[in-house]
Amino acid sequence: DQQVKQNSPSLSVQEGRISILNCDYTNSMFDYFLWYKKYPAEGPTFLISISSIKDKNEDGRFTVFLNKSAKHLSLHIVPSQPGDSAVYFCAASSNTGNQFYFGTGTSLTVIP
């Protein structure tokens, strides 16, 4: 059973606009959430994370929002750039467990 879900397989955005990628989770024990970016023929690279004690974490153009009551997190990219075109995975883990659980990914295309 998929504990982390990304319901949008793909997203297209114009350069300069905001990209919003969404992720839902089912396990209320998750307390550490991460976003990864993956280019073709490369491994996923860590982008940004958030602890469950926060509801927002920002790093440059990337902001992750966490809504614990809705079990939902989102990644905002502002402004979007063509180099942001990649597959984005969200992941979650719990400090009572030893595994990271990943979503199925969202392929973002930023149109110049």
Next chain:
Amino acid sequence: EAQVTQNPRYLITVTGKKLTVTCSQNMNHEYMSWYRQDPGLGLRQIYYSMNVEVTDKGDVPEGYKVSRKEKRNFPLILESPSPNQTSLYFCASSLAGGGRWNSPLHFGNGTRLTVT
């Protein structure tokens, strides 16, 4: 340069022929893990290791073996590969494992395995 190194990058083999995919990290990480990526299924964990000689099953361990005899190495072994193990495999490591704040996974560049 801090990195996770997997070899080989590409591998084509036949059903039943034992193979090993190597993984090495130079970051002195305690935690290492193997994932497979399949279309529509995302990244699924095969096995993980919290430290030397400590390994545990992930979500899809059937048909795979691992060992952790040294901290830096975590090979993935397919004793008798089958076509349903055709996939893209990633090795990853982190400082301390799941749930530890500021301990993200670092991934290798992947091994594309085809079993005919």
